Amino acid sequence: MNSIVAKDLVKVYNQKVTALKEVSITINQGEFIVVMGHSGSGKSTLLQMIGLLDLPTSGSIFINSKDVSKLPKNAIADVRQKSLGFVFQAFHLNPQLKAYENVMLPMLINPEYKNKAEMEKKAKELIDVVGLSERAEHYPSQLSGGEQQRVAVARALANDPDFILADEPTGNLDSENEVIIFTLLKELAQQGKGIMVVSHNESILEYADRVYYMKDGVLGDEKR
Amino acid sequence: MRINNNLFLAKANLKGSKRKDTVMVMMILSVVAVTLLVGFLSIVNTTCDEYKNMKICRQGYIMPETCYPNGAKGVTDKTIGNVLSLEHVVSCERAALPTVPEVITITKITDENNKDVSNTTNETNLDKLTVGLVDQFYDSDYINKVIKGTGLDKAPEMSCILPHIFTYEDIDEDSGKTVAREKISTESLIGKTITVDLEYLIHQFTKGEKRGYEKGYLGEWTSLPKITYKLKVVGIYYYSKATSLDGGSYILVSKATAEKIDKMALDNAVKKGMKDDLDDYINDEYARDYVVTADSIDNIAGIISELQGMGFNAGVQVGYVDESMLAFTGIFGGVGTFLTVAVLFLTVINIFLSVHNNIAERKAEIGLMKAVGYKTSQIFYSMYLENIILAVKALLIGGVLSAVTVLIINLINSSGDTAQQMYVMPWTSFLILLAIAFGVILVIPLVCLLIMVYNIAKIQPQEAMNA
Numbered sequence: 001m002n003s004i005v006a007k008d009l010v011k012v013y014n015q016k017v018t019a020l021k022e023v024s025i026t027i028n029q030g031e032f033i034v035v036m037g038h039s040g041s042g043k044s045t046l047l048q049m050i051g052l053l054d055l056p057t058s059g060s061i062f063i064n065s066k067d068v069s070k071l072p073k074n075a076i077a078d079v080r081q082k083s084l085g086f087v088f089q090a091f092h093l094n095p096q097l098k099a100y101e102n103v104m105l106p107m108l109i110n111p112e113y114k115n116k117a118e119m120e121k122k123a124k125e126l127i128d129v130v131g132l133s134e135r136a137e138h139y140p141s142q143l144s145g146g147e148q149q150r151v152a153v154a155r156a157l158a159n160d161p162d163f164i165l166a167d168e169p170t171g172n173l174d175s176e177n178e179v180i181i182f183t184l185l186k187e188l189a190q191q192g193k194g195i196m197v198v199s200h201n202e203s204i205l206e207y208a209d210r211v212y213y214m215k216d217g218v219l220g221d222e223k224r
Numbered sequence: 225m226r227i228n229n230n231l232f233l234a235k236a237n238l239k240g241s242k243r244k245d246t247v248m249v250m251m252i253l254s255v256v257a258v259t260l261l262v263g264f265l266s267i268v269n270t271t272c273d274e275y276k277n278m279k280i281c282r283q284g285y286i287m288p289e290t291c292y293p294n295g296a297k298g299v300t301d302k303t304i305g306n307v308l309s310l311e312h313v314v315s316c317e318r319a320a321l322p323t324v325p326e327v328i329t330i331t332k333i334t335d336e337n338n339k340d341v342s343n344t345t346n347e348t349n350l351d352k353l354t355v356g357l358v359d360q361f362y363d364s365d366y367i368n369k370v371i372k373g374t375g376l377d378k379a380p381e382m383s384c385i386l387p388h389i390f391t392y393e394d395i396d397e398d399s400g401k402t403v404a405r406e407k408i409s410t411e412s413l414i415g416k417t418i419t420v421d422l423e424y425l426i427h428q429f430t431k432g433e434k435r436g437y438e439k440g441y442l443g444e445w446t447s448l449p450k451i452t453y454k455l456k457v458v459g460i461y462y463y464s465k466a467t468s469l470d471g472g473s474y475i476l477v478s479k480a481t482a483e484k485i486d487k488m489a490l491d492n493a494v495k496k497g498m499k500d501d502l503d504d505y506i507n508d509e510y511a512r513d514y515v516v517t518a519d520s521i522d523n524i525a526g527i528i529s530e531l532q533g534m535g536f537n538a539g540v541q542v543g544y545v546d547e548s549m550l551a552f553t554g555i556f557g558g559v560g561t562f563l564t565v566a567v568l569f570l571t572v573i574n575i576f577l578s579v580h581n582n583i584a585e586r587k588a589e590i591g592l593m594k595a596v597g598y599k600t601s602q603i604f605y606s607m608y609l610e611n612i613i614l615a616v617k618a619l620l621i622g623g624v625l626s627a628v629t630v631l632i633i634n635l636i637n638s639s640g641d642t643a644q645q646m647y648v649m650p651w652t653s654f655l656i657l658l659a660i661a662f663g664v665i666l667v668i669p670l671v672c673l674l675i676m677v678y679n680i681a682k683i684q685p686q687e688a689m690n691a
Binding site: 048073080082083085092096105108116 | 229230232233237239240262335489588592593595597598599602643649684685686688
C-alpha cells in the first residue's frame with residue numbers, strides 16, 4: 001500500500017511567521033483523512049507541503065517511500081503529475097475547454113497517453129465516474145457550481161494518481177452539492193485512493209476515516 | 225509534451241484571449257510593412273544607387289582653352305596635372321568617342337546565313353528598333369554584364385550588345401502624347417547582324433590662330449556625313465531602368481569598335497571635302513572636350529566649382545542628373561523607413577503588453593497547470609504556440625493583401641513610362657520579403673516571452689489555491 005508520510009514539517013514565512021510547527025502526518029491509500037481548523041491555523045499550508053505545491057523550511061516528505069522534499073523543481077512537478085491529484089475551492093476550469101477537455105488537461109503532459117483519442121476516451125470515462133456523462137460536451141459556463149467541481153474531481157483523476165488532495169472543495173457550493181462531492185470523494189477512497197481534505201466544514205466529519213484539528217500551526221492528535 | 229497537445233491547448237486559450245485581435249492586426253501590419261514598404265524602399269534605393277554610380281552621373285567636362293583674351297584655360301599637358309591633383313577626381317580623359325550621334329537608324333537585319341530577316345518578326349521591326357534603341361555608347365558600366373550571349377571583351381571588333389528589352393513608344397506628332405507603348409525583347413537578335421546608318425554631330429574645335437586669334441580654340445557643332453556599317457549582336461545585357469536617363473536604351477560597343485566607327489566617320493567626312501574643318505579635331509590632342517570623372521555623384525559639383533575657380537571652362541554633364549529622382553528617393557526613403565520602424569515598434573510594444581497582461585491574468589490558471597505537473601518550459605511553449613497560430617493567420621492575411629497590392633502596383637508601373645518602370649517588384653523578392661516578415665512576427669513574440677519567462681517561472685503552484 002502506498003502512502004504519503006510527512007515528518008516534522010516546519011514552514012516559516014519571511015523569517016517571521018511560523019505556519020507549521022513540526023507537523024507529522026501519514027496518508028495511506030484507501031483512507032479519507034480530514035484536517036480541520038479555523039482560518040490561519042495552517043491547514044492549507046500543510047496541504048501545500050503534502051501536495052508539493054510549496055517546500056517546507058525543514059522536515060521531510062515521503063511519497064511511496066521516496067523522499068521527495070529535496071528533489072529539483074522539475075522532478076517535483078513529475079511527482080505531482082504521476083502521484084497526486086488536486087481539487088481546489090475555486091474550480092479553475094478552463095472556460096474555453098469543454099468539460100471532458102478540462103479533464104484532459106493533465107493528460108496532455110503524460111507520455112503514457114499515445115494520442116488524443118486515447119485521452120478523450122479516458123476523459124469521458126472519468127466524466128462518467130463523476131456522474132456527468134450527459135454534460136461532457138458542455139462548457140464550464142453551462143455547468144452549475146457543483147457540476148464544475150465534479151469536473152474538477154474528474155480532472156484530478158486524469159493521470160490515475162494514488163492520492164487526491166482537496167482544499168475546501170465545497171467552499172463555493174450549497175449543501176446539496178456538498179453531499180455530492182463528499183460522497184464522490186468517499187467512493188474514491190473506497191476504491192483505493194488516498195484522500196486528504198482540508199476543510200472547516202463539519203459536515204465532512206461523517207465521511208472521514210481520520211480527523212485532525214490544526215491550531216496555530218500545530219497538528220492535534222487524531223480524532224476517531 | 226507533443227506538438228498536437230500543445231496546439232490543442234493553444235487554440236483553446238486563444239479563443240478566450242482578449243487581445244488576440246489587436247495582436248493579429250499588428251502582425252498583419254508588420255507583414256504588410258516589411259513586404260511593401262521595405263520591398264519598394266529597397267527597389268527605390270537600389271535603383272537610385274545604381275543610377276548614382278553610373279559614370280555619366282559622376283562626370284563633368286572641360287572645354288579646350290578659349291580664344292578670348294583672359295579666356296578660360298583648357299586641358300593641356302601642362303594643366304592636366306592640376307586637374308588630376310584635385311580631391312575626388314578619378315580621371316581626366318579626352319572626351320570618349322563617340323560623341324552624340326545625331327541620327328542612328330537601323331536599316332537592315334540579317335541572320336547567320338546573310339539572309340535578310342528585317343521586319344519578319346516584332347523584334348526585327350526596323351522602325352521599332354530605330355525608335356527604341358536610341359544611342360550607341362561604348363563607355364558604359366554594363367559593357368560586359370551580359371545575361372545571355374557573349375560580353376564585348378570576348379567578342380571580335382564590330383560586335384555589339386543590346387538591352388534585353390527596349391520600349392517602343394509611338395508618339396502622336398500633333399499632340400505629343402504617347403499613343404502606344406510596347407516592350408520588345410531583343411533575345412532573338414543574338415547572332416544576327418544589324419546594319420546601322422549613323423550621322424554624327426561633333427563638338428569640333430579649331431585653333432584660334434586660323435581665325436585671327438593669338439591662342440586658344442574656337443568650338444562649333446558640325447554634322448558629319450552619314451556612314452553605314454554593320455554590327456554583329458553577340459549578347460544582351462540587363463536593361464536597368466536607371467541607365468535610361470533620357471528614356472531610351474543603348475546599343476553598346478567596345479571602345480575599339482567605337483573608335484573604329486568614329487574613324488570611319490571622320491575619314492568619310494575628309495573624303496567628302498571636310499579636311500580643313502576637321503584637321504585640328506583629328507590631329508590636335510587638345511582640340512577636344514576633356515571629361516573629368518569623380519568618385520561619387522555627390523562630389524562632381526564641387527569638383528567643377530573648383531575647376532572653374534582655377535580658371536577652367538568646366539561644367540557638369542547637363543540633363544543626365546535627375547534631381548527629381550534623387551529627391552523622390554530621399555522623401556520616399558524617409559517616410560517609408562519611418563512607417564516601417566513605427567509599425568514594427570508598435571507591434572513589439574503591443575505583443576509585449578499582451579504577453580505581460582496575459583501572464584498576470586492567467587496566474588491562477590498557470591498555478592493550476594503547475595499544480596498538475598506542467599513545467600515552466602511547457603507553459604512557455606504553449607503560450608508561444610498561441611502566438612505562432614496568430615502569426616500564421618497574419619501571414620496569410622497580410623501576404624494576400626500585400627500580394628494584391630504588389631500586383632496592382634506592378635501592373636500600373638510596368639505599363640507606365642520609363643521612370644515608373646523602375647518601380648516594379650520582382651515576385652522572388654516579394655516571396656523573400658514575405659519569408660522575412662514571417663520570421664519577424666515569429667521572433668517578436670518569442671523575444672517578448674523570453675523576457676517574461678521569469679514572470680511565468682515566478683508563479684507558484686499554490687496560486688491555484690488562491691481564488
